[in-house]
Amino acid sequence: MDEGYHVAILGATGAVGTRILAQLAQSTIPVKSLKLLASARSVGQTRQFKGQVIPIEEAKPTSFDGVDLVLASAGGQLAGELLPEAVKRGAVAVDNSSYWRMDPKVPLVVPEVNPEALADHHGIIANPNCSTIQMVVGLEPLHKAYGLKQVIVSTYQAASGAGQRAWDELLQQAQQHLNGESQTAEILPTKGDKKHYPLAFNLLPQIDTFQDDGYTYEEQKMMQETKKIMFGDPTSTQVKVTATAVRVPVPVGHGESVYVTVADESATRADVQRLLAAAPGVVLEDDPANQVYPQPLNAVDKRETFVGRVRADIENPGSFNMWVVSDNLLKGAAWNTVQIAEELAKRDLIHSQV
Amino acid sequence: MDEGYHVAILGATGAVGTRILAQLAQSTIPVKSLKLLASARSVGQTRQFKGQVIPIEEAKPTSFDGVDLVLASAGGQLAGELLPEAVKRGAVAVDNSSYWRMDPKVPLVVPEVNPEALADHHGIIANPNCSTIQMVVGLEPLHKAYGLKQVIVSTYQAASGAGQRAWDELLQQAQQHLNGESQTAEILPTKGDKKHYPLAFNLLPQIDTFQDDGYTYEEQKMMQETKKIMFGDPTSTQVKVTATAVRVPVPVGHGESVYVTVADESATRADVQRLLAAAPGVVLEDDPANQVYPQPLNAVDKRETFVGRVRADIENPGSFNMWVVSDNLLKGAAWNTVQIAEELAKRDLIHSQV
Structure with missing residues (x-):
């Protein structure tokens, strides 16, 4: 692969897809050719990549003929249908949806935490949930130094985590509220459920749909994915994790209040700050005296x-x-996807699995 | 006191003061006369109380001559200066500021939790911090049934907790952002600190100023006040409490993600729901199937x-x-204050302490 890879972006027109394109343009991955795939309704549009104008093509199984690397952000259904077709044609795919994450044959990877899991891939690598990624980046340095025992997290998640239309809806609702009009809600808290509520100037303690418990x-994902990424098994009992996920009226950027218990009770605040300051992918911003x-x-x-x-x-x-x-669309999605692809390329793991 | 009480509201023109006036009008407290006290710059204004027009007077020590009950929301400095003057003149005062809360002679009261503490008052009763009040209302039924061991709370606090001007600032910033203008910030995260940041479409993990640890x-208040209200002592070791307080772009209404551990490990989710549904001051809204x-x-x-x-x-x-x-301006402030006064009246505890 001296000359680089034939790359396809699946779901190239979405909030994450457009950012995958931008992150790829700034990445170390040598791109020999690039296909931009989306649904039929985006055909006719174009996007730029390193000065080249590239047309949007409709995503079909045959779109992946000759493709080495797929970067996908097209939702669970398309990921389930199309990525096996891509792998069948010799491609390696990194997927943003939740569809493949719990498959024992699919590595779930955050490069700062478990890049070694990439070696076991069978063609598909899953990108974790946005709120999980930024949390494990912050937890890993503590785990390495002291051993992780328990995590209790409360999230403050941005509207764009529910897609571009949810982001637009938040801004529209905010303007309605400021105009003294009643707020309209058609998407949030989640497209997948029956009722919709305003997020602007409000808090919605629902992300994704509910389970019987x-x-x-979303909360279940944070619990299971954290265990799979950090301990190799979504049901690991080596660490306890519980989560409360709340949508907040912020367009981009998830916040998380993380309570973490480590095995080494001698760990101090200064130690933890020092570890985080030195950790890959982490910027320590912790100077209360200067706010x-x-x-x-x-x-x-x-x-x-x-x-x-x-x-x-x-x-x-x-x-x-x-x-x-963290920026939920970058480290939480597009950048982590491209970063996984960089790791795959560096480790020479972009090979046909057929 | 058959005919009622001579009442004064100190800080009558603020976001909380105007709500104390409204709550008092709907309360069971018999009001014989009402004085509205504020700073000199509000003199000339009037407010209505049960159809009567009442002028705003400047608050001075002599304002409390002949007053039986003071409901105060004028900040810590004025509470420290003026409330002893009111008590000296025979009044009983319920104060919203943090000034008196940790004084061992001052009961810190949430009527659903520790109304019996009112019996020991020496003229001043403190109203707790807004975020503490709603939390202990939710914790008390679990404590009574099972015994409380540990609380880990992350707050999602509304702008109005920092006053009317912070609330106005949030709305102004939101409009600036929607207009594509840069946001101006002069008050939030807190008037008491040097730097100011936009809250609209953002999260500010700072409420009040920082301690050395x-x-x-704000976080310290939640830890100490919870212990004083529920266990009678701000340093009680009977329960462990830790808090992370975050300001969110919401005008009114604090949210809290509360993780609670009780002593009885046999407690079930259904038990907890049943207890909360029956608890005073609590409305259980917990039907995930119907969102x-x-x-x-x-x-x-x-x-x-x-x-x-x-x-x-x-x-x-x-x-x-x-x-x-909960509404941070009502249960978190004005209503809890008036509710304390109702309890004082009911228990016949509004007497001169001189």
């Missing part, structure tokens, strides 16, 4: 995960509170 | 605390996640 699928802490507005368009507000739980040695923010 | 005073859960927009102008999203931590018997929402 009262947790949402420096992570904020979504400052994280937009950045690839890093920002961690701050590190505090020891005075009553529980080995337990810490911290505040984690 | 990295916690904000029913607490939202700030629905809690505005309500006196109750709304609790939902109750879930058992599958990996930790006796631990539960729940989501708590």
Whole structure:
């Protein structure tokens, strides 16, 4: 592959797809050719890549003929249908949807945490849930140093995590509210459920649909994916994880209040800050005296995960509170996808699995 | 006091003061006369109370001559200066500021939780911090039934908790953002600190100023006040409490993600829901199948605390996640203040302490 890879982006016109295109243009991946695939209704549009104008093509099984690498963000249904077709044709696919994540044959990868899992791929690699990615980037340095015991997370998730239309809806609702009009809601909290509520100037403690135990699928994803990424098994009992996921009226940038307990009770706040400052993919923003802490507005368009507000739980040695923010469309989606592809290329793992 | 009380509202023109006036008008407290006190710059204004037009007077020590009951929301400095003057003149004062809360002679009261503490007052009763009040209303039924062991809370606090000007600033910033203008910030995250950041479409993990251990005073208040209200002592070791306080772009209505561990490990999700449904001051909104859960927009102008999203931590018997929402200006301030006064009247505790 001296001359590079034939690459396809599936779902190239969405909020994440357009960012995959931009991240790919800035990546170290040598691109020999690029196909942009989307649904039939986007055909006729074009996108630019490194000065070249590329037409949007309708995604079909035969679209993947001759393709080496697929970067996909087209939702679970299309990922389930089309990615096996791509693999059958010799491609390796990195997928953003939740469809393949719990498949034992599919590595679920955050390059700062478990790049070695890529070696076992069978053609499909899954990109984790946005809120999981930024959390494990912040947890991994503590786990390496002290051993992770328990995680209790409350999320503050941006509207764009539900797609471009949810993002647009938030801005429209905000203007309606400021005009003194009643707010219209057709998408949020989630397209997949029956009722819709305004998010602007409000909080919606529902992301994705509900399970019988009262947790949402988003919360379940955070619990299972954290275990699969950090311990190789979504049902691992080596760590306990529980989550509450809340949508907040922010366009881009997820916040997370993370309570973490490590095995080594001698760990101090200063130790944790030092570890985070040195960790890959992490920017420590933790200077209370100068009011420096992570904020979504400052994280937009950045690839890093920002961690701050590190505090020891005075009553529980080995337990810490911290505040984690990242651009959910970049590290939470497009950048992590392209970063996985960079790792695959570096490790020479982009080969036909047929 | 057959004919009622001579009442004064201190700080009558603020976001909380105007709501104390409205709550008092709907309360069971017999009001013989009402004085509205504020700073000199509000003199000349009037307010209505039960059809009567009442002028705003400048607050001075002599304002409290002949007053039986003071309802105060004028900030810590004025509370420190003026309320002892009121008590000296025979009044009983309920104060909203944090100034008196940790004084061992001052009861800190949430009527659903510790009304019996009122009996020990020496003239001043403190109203707790807004985010503490709604949390303890939700925790008390679990504590009574099972015994409380640990609380880990992450807050989603509305702009109005920082006052009317912060609320106005949020709306102005939102319009600036929607117009594509840069956002101006002069108040938030807190008037008491040097730097100011936009809250609209953002998250600010700072409420009040910072201590040396990295916690904000808001977070410390939640830890200490919870212990004083529920266990009679702000340093009680009977329960562990830790908090992360975050300001969110919502005008009114605080949200809280509360992780609670009780001593009885046999407690089930259904038990907890049943207890909350029957608890005073609580409305259980917990029907995931019909997407029913607490939202700030629905809690505005309500006196109750709304609790939902109750879930058992599958990996930790006796631990539960729940989501708590209340109007921070009513139960978190004005209503709790008037409710304390109703309790004082009911228990015949409005007497001169001189």
